[in-house]
Amino acid sequence: MSTSIYQQFTDYIKNETPVALATIIEGPGVGAKLLVARVDGVEKVIGSLGHPELDRVVARDTAGELEAGRTGVRHYGPEGQATPEDLIDTPTVVVFIESFSPAPxxxxxxxxxxxxxxxxxxxxxxxxxxxxxxxxxxxxxxxxxxxxxxxxxxxxxxxxxxxxxxxxxxxxxxxxxxxxxxxxxxxxxxxxxxxxxxxxxxxxxxxxxxxxxxxxxxxxxxxxxxxxxxxxxxxxxxxxxxxxxxxxxxxxxxxxxxxxxxxxxxxxxxxx
Amino acid sequence: MREILDDIDRWRSDGKKVAVARVVKIEGSGPRDPGAAMAVNEDGEVAGSVSGGCVEGAVVSEALAIIGENAPGRMVTFGYSDDEAFAVGLTCGGIIRLYIEQLDW
Incomplete structure (x- = not known):
């Protein structure tokens, strides 16, 4: 049995590994999760938001937010479109990215x-x-x-x-x-x-x-x-x-x- | 969310269903930043908070509804905007946007 995303997420937090959680909060695929952890300086990506290109773009952005220790909301197209022109006439996927840095x-x-x-x-x-x-x-x-x-x-x-x-x-x-x-x-x-x-x-x-x-x-x-x-x-x-x-x-x-x-x-x- | 993980673990090991509300956006003045989180179990027990006490009661009702209906996660907004379904306001005059979901992932 594979370990749930939540279990892996809490394990990372408890052993003070920097980790960020991306959740689709509005649009197609609401509730889907992508987890990005920085283990010994290398990024590890777990989970999926439902499309490989969306996963790739959100994992990249989530790693950036984690690096900066930021938490916030970002908008994408269902296939990872990120520029305003690409987002015209597509449903919007709203993603909440939350960074968990080790305690100061x-x-x-x-x-x-x-x-x-x-x-x-x-x-x-x-x-x-x-x-x-x-x-x-x-x-x-x-x-x-x-x-x-x-x-x-x-x-x-x-x-x-x-x-x-x-x-x-x-x-x-x-x-x-x-x-x-x-x-x-x-x-x-x-x-x-x-x-x-x-x-x-x-x-x-x-x-x-x-x-x-x-x-x-x-x-x-x-x-x-x-x-x-x-x-x-x-x-x-x-x-x-x-x-x-x-x-x-x-x-x-x-x-x-x-x-x-x-x-x-x-x-x-x-x-x- | 870090500070509520122990309570969540305890509830889950007791076999309770749990929903989590997270602040995703604050407009204007707000007491807690994005990321502030509150967990509610099926018995209505609460851990953590998402505001200065202004909206917690309404968040519990919404979380229990989501658990009861086995519904997918949804956004809930509290504040001054008049087209919102919720009458609960923030005394500070800000708008708080929350995402509430069952902890089933």
Missing amino acids: QLWIFGAVDFTAALGRVAKVLGYRVTVCDAREIFATKRRFPMADEVMVTWPTPMFEKRGSTLGPRDAVCILTHDPKFDVPAVQGALSTSVGYIGVMGSRKTHNKRLERLAEVGVNSPEQLSRLMSPIGLDLGGRTPEETAIAICAEIIARRTGHSATSLKNTDGAIHS
Whole structure:
């Protein structure tokens, strides 16, 4: 017995394989499905929308949407016609293409109390959480049960090995306050295309850190503008949990490019 | 849809019929983006959501009708357009287009 498309779809999602689902939502063949998964960099196409040429064109477009992480509706002819001229006098096949990318990553450097609170809030937001600290007695799964992964490591090897997996949707939070650790962590994070880099510390710690970063050559305006330091929005909170909310709120605001002020004090569309 | 898969698996292993509603398009202001999904089983149990609570009740009725009639998937629109069969509106003034189908694939 062959495995159903739904079963294969959920298997891909559960093992964090990028996958997109194309469904005919209007027109001939409504309900038909095509699944495109990217397995080890190679696209795998499962299912059919009822015509080989339609399958070919939709699989191509679905792979593109998956690559970009986009979800949306596209229109075709029943035999895969895609240009407006070809679509005249044919019934329209409306296809909903939904991309499922693996969860965004949050790497937290420093196994401290703030780490546990930040990990919990990040899990609520759907992040895959990795906690890193070089000290074996602090970096334990028992102290951070919410983390998907706890790594006993220095920052540099971590970024060398896995920095290329970080992208604009991902975040790095450096909570160590320890120059031995946070300088290489900042250097490592800046060498990636990660969307958010936050570094914890008082204004005094921040200023000292800037000096140490300058000593290792991190001083260009482009580099420094990527550092959110001191980390977090100014909510006035004190506890690790309140601090975690201030950090996560800043991560969201940086991603959306919104102002992070109260809507009461702004105009215009709320969802844009 | 990711967040409702566990509930769907549980219902299906209990032998329940399931329908899934997915947001495919939002016009104007809308609380959830395309891809937001809600599952309904034959007993009317619900997982997930497709709006801020404005249309969920109507989506459950529509999903149960599709399960009951063993009907193919269909588009359902909620919002201000006056030729729509559904009187349920969105408080935010937007239009939400959903595709609802049985999970039989």
